[in-house]
C-alpha cells in the first residue's frame with residue numbers, strides 16, 4: 001500500500017521559527033478532499049504544522065506540500081529535508097501556482113491551480129513509473145461530482161467547532177491585487193447544490209452544529225446563494241463564510257442568509273480611501289456606504305469581520321489613522337489588516353517591478369506586514385510603521401472591549417460578541433509578537 005504524506009506548513013514568527021498553536025480553528029479542506037479523491041489503496045497522513053509535528057523521517061513514499069501565501073518558504077525548507085532523505089516532493093496551492101518555475105527549483109513537481117484532475121494523474125504516474133512529472137497543470141472546468149471530503153483526517157486533530165464545506169471557487173471580479181483574480185481570471189464556479197448539502201449533512205452527522213462555507217465570494221451568484229440558503233434552513237446548522245459587501249445591498253438576500261444560519265461573515269472592505277480602491281479596480285465598492293452596510297449586517301444578526309489594506313497609492317499616514325477611527329466608529333467586531341503586497345506572479349508585481357517600485361525581491365518578506373513596494377505618498381518605512389501602529393491601536397484592550405463585550409449588541413448576541421472578544425485577544429497576542437495576526 002503506497003503512503004502519501006500531505007503537509008500544510010505554518011508561517012515563520014519574528015524569531016525565525018515556525019509559529020505553533022494548541023488548536024486550529026479553521027483547518028483547510030484541500031487535503032481531506034484530495035484524500036477522498038485518491039484511490040482507496042493509498043494510505044494518507046495529513047500534517048498541519050501549526051498543530052502537528054512534522055517527522056522528516058516519516059515512512060512516506062511521496063510527500064505533498066500545500067502552500068498559502070508566504071508559508072511557501074517554510075514549505076521549501078520542509079521539502080529540502082524530505083528530498084535530502086530521497087523522497088519525491090510535490091507542491092501545490094495558490095502561491096506555488098503563481099510562481100511554478102520558482103517552486104520547481106525546490107521540489108520535484110508542482111500542481112498548478114485546482115488539483116482535482118492533476119492529483120490522480122500524479123499518483124498514477126508515481127505508481128506506474130516511480131516518478132512524477134515536473135508540472136501538472138490540468139484545469140478543472142466543473143466542480144460537479146466531488147466526493148465527500150475525508151473529514152476524519154481533520155476531526156482527529158485539535159480543531160475548533162466547525163468543519164469546512166466548499167460552495168464555490170473563484171470570483172467574477174478582477175481586483176488587481178487579488179490572487180483569486182490572478183488564478184480564476186473573473187470566473188466563478190459553483191458546486192451542484194445537492195452535493196454541497198450532502199457535505200453539510202455529513203458534517204452534521206459527525207456531531208458538528210457549525211461549518212464554514214468555503215467560497216472566495218459567496219455572493220458571486222446571488223441566485224445560487226439564495227437556493228443554497230433555502231436548502232440549508234431545514235438543516236438548522238450555523239455557518240460562516242466570506243463575501244463582498246454587495247450582500248448588504250440586497251436586504252432580502254441578507255435576511256435569508258441570516259435565517260439559513262449564517263452567524264459570521266468576513267467582508268473585503270479593503271480601504272477607506274475611494275481613490276485607492278478605484279485605482280485597484282474595485283471602484284464598485286463605495287467607501288461612503290461602508291458604515292451603513294455594516295450596520296445592516298449587524299442588524300441582521302451576523303457578526304462581521306473585515307479585511308482591509310493599507311499602502312494604497314492614495315494612502316498617507318493620515319489615512320492609516322483614519323482607518324483606526326473608522327474601525328472604532330463602525331465598531332467592527334473582528335478586523336484584520338494587511339499591507340498591500342504585490343504578489344509574485346501577479347500583474348501588479350510585474351508593473352511595480354517594471355516601474356522600479358519594489359523595495360526588494362526577497363519574497364520571504366512578502367508577508368503582508370512589511371512594505372515591499374513604494375507607495376506614491378508614503379515611504380515604505382512609514383507604511384510598515386503605520387501598519388503596526390494601526391494593529392497596536394485596534395488590538396489595544398480598550399478598543400477590543402469597545403468593539404466586542406461593551407458593544408450594545410452584546411445584549412442581543414452575547415455568544416457572538418464573546419467569540420469576537422476571544423478572536424481579538426488571540427490576534428492581540430500575535431500583534432504583540434509582531435506576527436501578522438492571520439492564523440486562526
Ligand code: SF4
Nearest residue numbers: 171173174175178181
Ligand atoms: S471581490 Fe474579493 S475575491 Fe473577488 S477579485 Fe475582488 S478581492 Fe478578489
